[in-house]
Amino acid sequence: xxxxxxxxxDSPTMRQLVGFALKRLPGAEIIEAADGVEGLKKINSNVFxxxxxxxxxxxxxxxxxxxxxxxxxNYRNVPIMIITTxxxxxxxERALALGADAYITKPIQAGxxxxxxxxxxxxx
Amino acid sequence: xxxxxxHNSQDDLGRESPxxxxxxxxxxxxSADFIKELMEENExxxxxxxxxxEENQDLATGVAAGQRSEFIKQQIRQLEKEKxxxxxxxxxxxxxxxxxxxxxxxxxEENNNLANLYVCSFQLHxxxxxxxxxxxxxxxxxxxxxxxxxxxxxFDDKTRKLKATAMEGMPIDNLRPIAMGEGIIGQTMVTGESxxxxxxxxxxxxxxxxxxxxxxxxxxxKIKEKVIGVIVLYKLLPQKTQFxxxxxxxxxxxxxxxxxxxxxxxxxxxAQRKLDTxxxxxxLLTMSE
Numbered sequence: 001x002x003x004x005x006x007x008x009x010d011s012p013t014m015r016q017l018v019g020f021a022l023k024r025l026p027g028a029e030i031i032e033a034a035d036g037v038e039g040l041k042k043i044n045s046n047v048f049x050x051x052x053x054x055x056x057x058x059x060x061x062x063x064x065x066x067x068x069x070x071x072x073x074n075y076r077n078v079p080i081m082i083i084t085t086x087x088x089x090x091x092x093e094r095a096l097a098l099g100a101d102a103y104i105t106k107p108i109q110a111g112x113x114x115x116x117x118x119x120x121x122x123x124x
Numbered sequence: 125x126x127x128x129x130x131h132n133s134q135d136d137l138g139r140e141s142p143x144x145x146x147x148x149x150x151x152x153x154x155s156a157d158f159i160k161e162l163m164e165e166n167e168x169x170x171x172x173x174x175x176x177x178e179e180n181q182d183l184a185t186g187v188a189a190g191q192r193s194e195f196i197k198q199q200i201r202q203l204e205k206e207k208x209x210x211x212x213x214x215x216x217x218x219x220x221x222x223x224x225x226x227x228x229x230x231x232x233e234e235n236n237n238l239a240n241l242y243v244c245s246f247q248l249h250x251x252x253x254x255x256x257x258x259x260x261x262x263x264x265x266x267x268x269x270x271x272x273x274x275x276x277x278x279f280d281d282k283t284r285k286l287k288a289t290a291m292e293g294m295p296i297d298n299l300r301p302i303a304m305g306e307g308i309i310g311q312t313m314v315t316g317e318s319x320x321x322x323x324x325x326x327x328x329x330x331x332x333x334x335x336x337x338x339x340x341x342x343x344x345x346k347i348k349e350k351v352i353g354v355i356v357l358y359k360l361l362p363q364k365t366q367f368x369x370x371x372x373x374x375x376x377x378x379x380x381x382x383x384x385x386x387x388x389x390x391x392x393x394x395a396q397r398k399l400d401t402x403x404x405x406x407x408l409l410t411m412s413e
Contacts, residue, residue: 011267012260012263013260013263013264013267016243016246016247017240017268020239020242021236085266085361087361087363105361106267106270106363107266107269107361108267109236110236111232111236
């Protein structure tokens, strides 16, 4: 089953690392955005099955992006995964309260990202 | 009978003798008793025959049952053996399965590490812009190694000292140049050997900032045997609890790729600068003509 995934992250290296890991999902189409605003634009012009976002980004951060995405009726149930350097419990709780479904801290491990994506997409 | 009618009888010698009715009656009674006894004996014997037949049948049944039981026991023994063999096979398969699962996990891990390394080297060599290369190195250290405070020192040919080129988590302006052989960083530059503080092996590390001269990790940026600088790591992200084997490998491999990327970018920028100068001269020359 093809899946469309949006990666919102300001670091091109990180985008590529995450994208490379997720390409192992069958039929995965990866679309990248460098910040929250670019991410929102992509969200408005595409239908995504999963959104992955960083928190600390220029222009618009990941938490603002999540709150805006969750206001959109079409994206109320689309899973959101956060990948961030912020490892504090408060950041995690805040992100989950805003509507994130999974919270992964950096440094990332490709296997962990892939497994979390599989869980969120309901792929066995 | 004629003789009875005549009240005559014969004795043991066959002589005719007259019999009295009492004798005859006595004889008849005895005969009747005898017959009765015979009948009773017959009955007893019949009963005994029935008993014996039953016993015989029981014995026959017992023998058959014994044979059957022996057969079943044999079958059970065979099945027990078969079960043991199957269990042994199962145990072996289970063991193989575990070995394969472990190998799968290891291969998966290796695969992920290779993928990470591929992306890192791809990114590092995707540009010849020096600042971009440095930025990529910094991103890799944050995202893959989990560095919080770290930086890059590059060797300055003019001053013969290591100069901080990029720093994350601490102000770069306060960092003084480091002479060859001075402290851990200077020693790494001279020996070309990586330095890993033994504290990295411990599950908990002491909190607080480390001084610039006292890094947790110091990795030489080497092209073959020539050291062009070092990557220094002072602090890991709080969630990065321990430095694992893969981190050592990744860090060392990254340093190799980073070194060539930095070197190429430097050469390219120098060549570009020279080219621009030559172009400027050429421009001046053609203008003067």
